[in-house]
Amino acid sequence: DTGVSQNPRHKITKRGQNVTFRCDPISEHNRLYWYRQTLGQGPEFLTYFQNEAQLEKSRLLSDRFSAERPKGSFSTLEIQRTEQGDSAMYLCASSPQGREDQPQHFGDGTRLSIL
């Protein structure tokens, strides 16, 4: 178990640029989640994949946000035309299929700073 890996750990970009983050879940986990965390707050759910299917995306913050998991393994989260308010920590988590109470395993996140 090598854990959930997220890259890059930090991203600094100018307002208006597009950014993409990558998440590699634990290899046998078919469920994958993206969360966003702003300073002083707990993580906020964004979207969910089961294998390659994105089963929940209504909580994505705007149409500038999109996520993919093309082969049911790694996932990417893209933000287009970034804004100041997008500055946050973006967290990925994964869990195995099975009981609903399976714990989620989190990566250490990608911290996005918009200049």
Next chain:
Amino acid sequence: DAKTTQPNSMESNEEEPVHLPCNHSTISGTDYIHWYRQLPSQGPEYVIHGLTSNVNNRMASLAIAEDRKSSTLILHRATLRDAAVYYCIRGPVSSGSARQLTFGSGTQLTVLP
């Protein structure tokens, strides 16, 4: 509403037990109680979860009230490495097909040497 109520902050002395309370008065019969913690500059880490009975694992114990409206996370012997934000979460909450975790602001635990 997946709200839980926790104190904003608590302090403990090193090597002493810590009892972190959580209120979840509107919990449903099928909601689990999960605890995660988050160390600085890291993602949340699973600690423990339970439904009705008290639970123990290598990290902590979870004591659940008989009416399930409150619970307590117990760290038996706090170390400096236990300093973190502790989140009490009921659910997971269903949103479509997702079973996401709904985090509050948590309790910031400070461990004093």
